[in-house]
Amino acid sequence: MALxxxxxxxxxxxxxxxxxxFSITGTATGIxxxxxxxxxxxxxxxxxxxxxxxxxxxxxxxxxxxxxxxFPGTNARQEVDGIAGFRYTxxxxxxxxxxxxxxxxxxxxxxxQYQIAYGEAMLKLKYELEPxxxxxxAAWSPDFFGSSGNSYWIxxxxxxxxxxxxxxxSGRLGYQWIxxxxxxxxxxxxxxxxxxxxxxxxxxxxxxxxYGTNISQSDCAGGLxxxxxRFIASVSWTF
Numbered sequence: 001m002a003l004x005x006x007x008x009x010x011x012x013x014x015x016x017x018x019x020x021x022f023s024i025t026g027t028a029t030g031i032x033x034x035x036x037x038x039x040x041x042x043x044x045x046x047x048x049x050x051x052x053x054x055x056x057x058x059x060x061x062x063x064x065x066x067x068x069x070x071f072p073g074t075n076a077r078q079e080v081d082g083i084a085g086f087r088y089t090x091x092x093x094x095x096x097x098x099x100x101x102x103x104x105x106x107x108x109x110x111x112x113q114y115q116i117a118y119g120e121a122m123l124k125l126k127y128e129l130e131p132x133x134x135x136x137x138a139a140w141s142p143d144f145f146g147s148s149g150n151s152y153w154i155x156x157x158x159x160x161x162x163x164x165x166x167x168x169x170s171g172r173l174g175y176q177w178i179x180x181x182x183x184x185x186x187x188x189x190x191x192x193x194x195x196x197x198x199x200x201x202x203x204x205x206x207x208x209x210x211y212g213t214n215i216s217q218s219d220c221a222g223g224l225x226x227x228x229x230r231f232i233a234s235v236s237w238t239f
Contacts, residue, residue: 014238016239022054022055027237027238027239028049028236029048029235029237030046031046031232032232032234033045034067035211037153038213039213040226041069041070043226044225047069050067052064053083061085063082064080064082065079065080066078066080069104071116073113075106075108076116078104078105079103081101083099085122094125094126094127095123096124096125097121097124098122098124100121101117115146116145122137131161134158136155139153144178146183148183148184151176151179153174158170158171165198166199167197167199168197169195169196170194170195170196171193187215189213189227190213193211195207195208204237206233206236209231209232210230210231210232211229211231
């Protein structure tokens with residue numbers, strides 16, 4: 001399994017101006033299940049997460065993300081990630097290229113286990129055509145989670161901002177390729193989701209959605225239920 005940095009993957013919704021072209025934003029989230037590419041990272045349990053991003057008007061940014069995790073049979077309990085990248089927007093089109101390090105402080109591999117920390121290069125594209133936004137993501141890791149070798153992820157989707165209460169309806173469809181499937185614990189797979197995000201007030205928002213994969217339970221990490229279809233709800237606060 002592998003962990004995500006979704007909160008830092010797109011330009012922040014709110015920012016605090018620090019002067020000299022710098023700004024900072026952060027998000028705190030409570031969520032009923034932490035999934036990355038639709039596989040649970042918390043063994044189907046809730047998570048508390050936080051992220052922060054420091055950006056410059058030139059387009060360069062750095063950030064961090066943290067969450068609790070739970071991988072059966074391991075002592076991994078937290079994830080702390082770092083990201084650095086560059087994004088540029090012109091005429092409604094945004095390109096965002098970044099490097100991400102997914103770390104698990106406190107984890108130590110036991111006999112028969114492998115290192116789970118890894119790095120990934122990511123390209124995200126977005127085109128805004130109000131009230132619709134088209135998004136795409138491509139990512140590559142030279143040695144994915146669990147020392148499972150080369151991995152490739154590609155995803156496309158659309159967001160629609162409804163005329164009622166500024167609710168955003170979103171859909172995503174992605175595919176994950178992994179070089180060493182046996183070591184990772186699943187075959188290559190498709191991931192799909194549909195969800196709604198509702199702004200509340202004072203930087204708060206709520207989201208609910210359906211997330212799934214085409215991985216059967218028998219093909220999921222020795223019969224675990226972390227690849228199953230599921231509904232997920234969350235509440236976030238962004239400054």
